[in-house]
Amino acid sequence: MKKFEVLIIGGGPAAITICKILGQKKQVGIIRPEDYSMIYCAMPYVIEKILPIQKTFKKDELVTDTGAELIRDTVTHVNLEAREVKTAKGQTYTYDKIVITTGALPVLPKIEGYDLKGVSTFKTEEDLKNIQAATENGTKKVVVVGAGAIGIELAQAFNKIGIKTHIVDAEAHILPNMMDHEMVEAAQAELIASGVTLHLNNKVVALKGKEFVKKVMLEDGTSIHLHSLDDCSEADKNVTGNGLVVFAVGMRPNVELFRDTGLAIGRDGIIVNEKMETNIADVYAAGDCVQFKSGITNEIISGKLATNAVPMGRVVAKNMLGENKIYKGFFNGAATKIENLFVGGSGISEKLSKNKFEVTVGYSELTTTFPIMPDAKKVKIKLISDKKTKKIIGGQVVSGTPSADKVDLITMAIQHGLTIDDLMDFSYSSQPYQSFFPAGNLLVNAAENAEVNI
Numbered sequence: 001m002k003k004f005e006v007l008i009i010g011g012g013p014a015a016i017t018i019c020k021i022l023g024q025k026k027q028v029g030i031i032r033p034e035d036y037s038m039i040y041c042a043m044p045y046v047i048e049k050i051l052p053i054q055k056t057f058k059k060d061e062l063v064t065d066t067g068a069e070l071i072r073d074t075v076t077h078v079n080l081e082a083r084e085v086k087t088a089k090g091q092t093y094t095y096d097k098i099v100i101t102t103g104a105l106p107v108l109p110k111i112e113g114y115d116l117k118g119v120s121t122f123k124t125e126e127d128l129k130n131i132q133a134a135t136e137n138g139t140k141k142v143v144v145v146g147a148g149a150i151g152i153e154l155a156q157a158f159n160k161i162g163i164k165t166h167i168v169d170a171e172a173h174i175l176p177n178m179m180d181h182e183m184v185e186a187a188q189a190e191l192i193a194s195g196v197t198l199h200l201n202n203k204v205v206a207l208k209g210k211e212f213v214k215k216v217m218l219e220d221g222t223s224i225h226l227h228s229l230d231d232c233s234e235a236d237k238n239v240t241g242n243g244l245v246v247f248a249v250g251m252r253p254n255v256e257l258f259r260d261t262g263l264a265i266g267r268d269g270i271i272v273n274e275k276m277e278t279n280i281a282d283v284y285a286a287g288d289c290v291q292f293k294s295g296i297t298n299e300i301i302s303g304k305l306a307t308n309a310v311p312m313g314r315v316v317a318k319n320m321l322g323e324n325k326i327y328k329g330f331f332n333g334a335a336t337k338i339e340n341l342f343v344g345g346s347g348i349s350e351k352l353s354k355n356k357f358e359v360t361v362g363y364s365e366l367t368t369t370f371p372i373m374p375d376a377k378k379v380k381i382k383l384i385s386d387k388k389t390k391k392i393i394g395g396q397v398v399s400g401t402p403s404a405d406k407v408d409l410i411t412m413a414i415q416h417g418l419t420i421d422d423l424m425d426f427s428y429s430s431q432p433y434q435s436f437f438p439a440g441n442l443l444v445n446a447a448e449n450a451e452v453n454i
């Protein structure tokens with residue numbers, strides 16, 4: 001029976017971050033089942049054939065070079081009182097401190113036909129390989145359920161390799177949690193123009209077929225026939241491959257293993273305080289498996305992003321080294337790409353702010369370089385601020401060039417409680433290839449526009 005000072009369950013970004021900080025300083029063990037940890041964010045680009053699957057495998061050295069011991073196994077039983085875990089390979093490990101980073105599992109709604117062949121989620125290496133195999137075995141048509149960033153990226157990948165692609169979402173526009181309607185309109189139009197069919201304000205209610213999924217039934221009575229390129233007819237003898245339906249409708253915390261261990265678990269995961277401590281001494285949790293609050297409203301919100309898992313892991317590790325770090329909450333800055341447009345958002349959208357804040361919004365639209373330069377592209381930003389305090393609580397960007405750096409600036413403004421007035425005074429840089437003329441800056445102009453709208 002081997003004992004570790006720090007035992008980590010899980011091998012994702014939260015776990016790797018902890019190893020990087022603690023690996024040389026403590027005796028760390030990390031247990032995860034996969035041959036390879038995956039770069040999940042890059043999985044759509046394997047489907048699109050931009051990347052071979054091997055490029056999405058993280059190297060073991062990311063863990064082993066830190067000094068941590070990597071154990072390829074699955075934890076099957078946990079006794080937090082006895083400080084002991086048991087594994088599928090029959091091993092028992094004990095510890096002084098344990099960190100739970102078991103991540104999240106994709107949601108597969110149990111509607112009629114959910115267990116037919118050809119129905120998948122999109123998280124694991126196995127999901128990726130199954131979907132890839134279907135696309136290589138003649139699948140001609142796919143339905144992606146969910147128009148969040150993962151669904152949108154996946155749908156574009158299918159469309160680009162010549163598979164007729166439909167997206168279904170219950171909301172009125174794509175990226176409903178990230179963007180307001182007017183900020184995503186142009187990108188949505190580009191997606192439709194690229195050949196993707198959108199079914200918005202709609203839901204998948206049943207999947208039909210004998211062994212393989214053949215038909216997708218929507219709430220409004222539409223049926224999508226997976227074996228016909230023409231949606232109206234039942235079958236098309238030219239369509240030989242099997243149909244595919246991929247659910248990208250969210251993640252739920254992977255916490256079943258801990259149900260009877262005395263660990264406090266909430267609706268969205270393991271309950272932790274700002275130091276990522278659970279209700280049991282020396283038991284910590286971080287990443288997608290925890291439930292946490294918004295950094296803006298303090299209410300429990302979903303924040304299942306690698307960019308939240310990493311800072312949570314950092315808080316755990318630094319506190320184990322005697323620092324006094326706290327995790328302040330989710331701001332959920334995120335970005336994606338839709339055809340030629342890079343879109344992203346942070347904080348609270350105007351739509352989701354309803355009933356919480358009275359808001360003022362400000363817009364500005366400039367170019368990504370001096371407009372006289374050859375490759376100038378349009379870039380538009382929206383700032384959302386609390387009318388009472390003038391603090392920035394959200395913002396969105398749509399740009400012809402990558403938007404993540406601008407999303408991050410908005411997050412920084414939210415995180416540090418900056419107001420419209422602060423942003424009007426923002427000191428920025430300018431250069432012909434890299435920004436608009438010195439006469440204007442996106443954040444400053446949007447803040448000025450918001451000030452006018454107060």
Ligand SMILES: Cc1cc2nc3c(=O)[nH]c(=O)nc-3n(C[C@H](O)[C@H](O)[C@H](O)COP(=O)(O)OP(=O)(O)OC[C@H]3O[C@@H](n4cnc5c(N)ncnc54)[C@H](O)[C@@H]3O)c2cc1C
Binds near residue numbers: 075101308
């Ligand atoms: C397709 C896709 C695209 C994404 N794109 C982005 C993006 O662009 N940006 C972004 O910020 N986030 C993105 N995410 C989300 C991001 O991947 C997750 O938020 C992140 O991986 C969470 O990290 P984690 O360490 O908490 O958990 P995970 O990465 O899920 O890792 C959990 C680990 O725990 C292991 N484990 C579970 N149970 C056990 C057990 N019983 N015993 C041992 N090990 C166990 C698992 O096998 C796994 O290794 C994406 C996710 C997906 C699926």
